Amino acid sequence: MxxxxxxxxxxxxxxxxxxxxxxxxxxxxxxxxxxxxxxxxxxxxxxxxxxxxxxxxxxxxxxxxxxxxxxxxxxxxxxxxxxxxxxxxxxxxxxxxxxxxxxxxxxxxxxxxxxxxxxxxxxxxxxxxxxxxxxxxxxxxxxxxxxxxxxxxxxxxxxxxxxxxxxxxxxxxxxxxxxxxxxxxxxxxxxxxxxxxxxxxxxxxxxxxxxxxxxxxxxxxxxxxxxxxxxxxxxxxxxxxxxxxxxxxxxxxxxxxxxxxxxxxxxxxxxxxxxxxxxxxxxxxxxxxxxxxxxxxxxxxxxxxxxxxxxVRDRSSGLTGSLGKEMLRDPPAATDAAIAALTATVDAQSRFLAMRLQHPEPTEEDRTRLNEIGTAISEVRRFVHAIPALQADDPVNARLVSAWHVLDHLQRLYFRCTQDNRIAVMAGDHRLSRLRRILATSCADAAQAQITGETEARMDRIRHLFRDQREAYRTHILSHATRRNQPGDLIGLKLDAVRWLHRVSYHLWRIEHHMRRLREGLPAQEPRPEE
Structure with a gap:
């Protein structure tokens, strides 16, 4: 028996x-x-x-x-x-x-x-x-x-x-x-x-x-x-x-x-x-x-x-609320969740940048909001890392590669958002202020618009503009440095600020590029060499 x-x-x-x-x-x-x-x-x-x-x-x-x-x-x-x-x-x-x-x-x-x-x-x-x-x-x-x-x-x-x-x-x-x-x-x-x-x-x-x-x-x-x-x-x-x-x-x-x-x-x-x-x-x-x-x-x-x-109320921060360990059993579903969290984080980062560029002096609320963005980036990175390994030719794998690209550029952008002195110095320079306003408008538009090939191309044009302006401004300020009798530290800070503007525009462009491929399921592409 x-x-x-x-x-x-x-x-x-x-x-x-x-x-x-x-x-x-x-x-x-x-x-x-x-x-x-x-x-x-x-x-x-x-x-x-x-x-x-x-x-x-x-x-x-x-x-x-x-x-x-x-x-x-x-x-x-x-x-x-x-x-x-x-x-x-x-x-x-x-x-x-x-x-x-x-x-x-x-x-x-x-x-x-x-x-x-x-x-x-x-x-x-x-x-x-x-x-x-x-x-x-x-x-x-x-x-x-x-x-x-x-x-x-x-x-x-x-x-x-x-x-x-x-x-x-x-x-x-x-x-x-x-x-x-x-x-x-x-x-x-x-x-x-x-x-x-x-x-x-x-x-x-x-x-x-x-x-x-x-x-x-x-x-x-x-x-x-x-x-x-x-x-x-x-x-x-x-x-x-x-x-x-x-x-x-x-x-x-x-x-x-x-x-x-x-x-x-x-x-x-x-x-x-x-x-x-x-x-x-x-x-x-x-x-x-x-x-x-x-x-x-x-x-x-x-x-x-x-x-x-x-x-069941939404107790999440709003940026990473789509993430859940139960989805890791299904890599495609986990990738969808990661993309949703990345989209929310990218939008939050763009809105924060637009606001900071319009108001150079940071407040306590600004620092809290930036910390939330940094926490979200870390949470998404841990989640993407936990998604089970896939075959190299799996379509999901190509999307995950793009996700890692977005995370890398988001982390670099987050670091640049902590450089308050470079943002603050722009307010005292007419040329830098004009470039700052252009970038602020671009960030605000990026946060509101759906990412398409057209929005990516627009951000690429802005990146080219800032690259050209970086060289023109560098030549201008160095040629007038002795005549204007400006302190060397201030000149260096202004040069750092114009490079900051260019690098931020570059990261925004690459984020747009890889987010579009994430949503369309296209393979990631290497960027053109940055002059």
Whole structure:
């Protein structure tokens, strides 16, 4: 008996490994397709629900779909209500695992082909190219899923007649609540509602539990999966925490609704006694109450979103609020979040520069604001450094290279903003004051305008202007130095100031250049040599 229990647990482990490898393989094969589909077809909560359900059913992973949606919200590519549609739909997509397991794992005998598939997948993984290795990983995962089901079926069959529905809470109000608690516990242990559903299907097939008991347990498994979401979003970005709370509220509401559907559904099945297979009836119930839940909640998505936003306030500084450690599992989503934080920091830096150039004497508020910008630069740098390493030819890698360029120029620009003496000396020189005002206007425009090829070209022209003015001013002030009898320290400070203006304009140009490539997904380009 103990050996059968151990074998059943091993079967559950094989199933979980199969799910993990299948998902990893499919995600690798999908590449940018998932992101393109979610961004292209998610225009409303309804289209988001359909897209989320389809993507999750294909990838066999609601977390992959949800993390991508969170990244889009953080980057401003999707609104929170649109992302809610994806999250709702992902709940429907996860029920596809139960259908596949029931039809292919329990109704068809795939035991004889699973081991050959594992061998083929392993060979492809070991000796194939990049794409063939991913196919091998997915194929091995697919085979392990059904091998695990086969092991669970054979192990639990030993309990037939020994463990019966009488050993579990009965189909009463209190019994149903206890069964829901058992379902929650199973999901907390396995960290997968799909594994719990498969275990319930295997126990149902072995006669260890009856259909009403299995349905109550499945409700608990659907609610229990929210614990994984909560753990994954603790300490995360504002978008992630709102997503986690949305998942908890929605699944709990759906679970309450499913609880009240138990009695009418059981009565309906009783009327069709003998005509509907119990395992089919169980997965139909699982999909059914999730579909009904989405249909009920979709008309109220905007109100639901407002409630969640009210409950989860944005506690971040505003510059790095898009960053969250939960996104590091998905490099493309993490890159989107980093770009959002970089955009906010670049805009803040440009606004600060415009203000400081217009008011050369710094205030305590100026220093506080500059410290916030410096802190944001450090936070973004740590986050980008934590993004997992990628292949050199991965499109995400090219965007990360541009992100590092932006961070480098931001750090240099931040340092120049601390050189108060060079900014202050401009006020006493007519020519420097005029150049200062030109740069201040350019900074203010850059903070308000969307970065395009045209804005980059405009900043490049300003950079050329300041380069020429640097040389002209240097020649002018040195040629008049003796006649004007100016102190040597003041002359040096003015020369430093004009060089400061030129270098700031250069950093602003390079930031515009790399931010445009970040948003367009273009590879970073080396700057032309600076004369």
């Amino acid at each position: 103990l050996a059968d229990v151990v074998n059943a647990l091993g079967g559950a482990g094989l199933f979980l490994f199969g799910m993990i490898w299948l998902t990893e393989g499919l995600r690798g094969l999908s590449g940018q397709a998932l992101r393109q589909v979610l961004s292209r077809f998610t225009k409303t909560p309804l289209s988001g629900a359909l897209t989320g359900a389809t993507a999750t059913a294909i990838l066999q992973s609601s977390s992959a779909t949800t993390v991508t949606a969170v990244g889009f919200v953080s980057a401003g590519l999707l609104s929170f209500p649109q992302a809610l549609g994806i999250i709702f739909g992902a709940n429907i997509g996860t029920t596809m695992t139960g259908w596949l397991a029931t039809i292919l794992g329990f109704k068809m005998d795939l035991g004889e082909i699973t081991l050959p598939l594992v061998f083929i997948g392993a060979m492809a993984r070991l000796f194939g190219g990049a794409r063939l290795r991913l196919i091998g990983l997915a194929l091995t995962g697919f085979a392990l899923i059904f091998l695990g089901i086969e092991v669970m079926k054979s192990s639990l069959s030993a309990f037939e007649g020994v463990v019966t529905p009488g050993n579990f809470p009965q189909d009463s109000l209190l019994g149903r609540i206890e069964l829901i608690g058992i379902g929650i516990a199973i999901t907390l242990i396995t960290q997968s509602s799909s594994a719990g559903v498969i275990a319930a299907l295997a126990a149902l097939g072995a006669g260890a539990i009856n259909l009403p008991q299995a349905m109550a347990m499945v409700i608990g498994m659907d609610v229990g999966t929210t614990a994984t979401t909560v753990l994954a979003t603790l300490g995360g970005s504002t978008a992630a925490r709102r997503t986690g709370l949305s998942h908890v509220i929605y699944n709990c509401l759906t679970g309450v609704m499913a609880f009240f559907l138990l009695t009418p559904y059981t009565a309906l099945l009783a009327a069709w006694e003998g005509q509907v297979d119990d395992q089919i009836a169980l997965v139909a119930f699982h999909s059914g109450f999730n579909i009904v839940g989405v249909i009920v909640i979709l008309p109220f998505t905007a109100a639901f979103a407002r409630l969640v936003i009210f409950l």
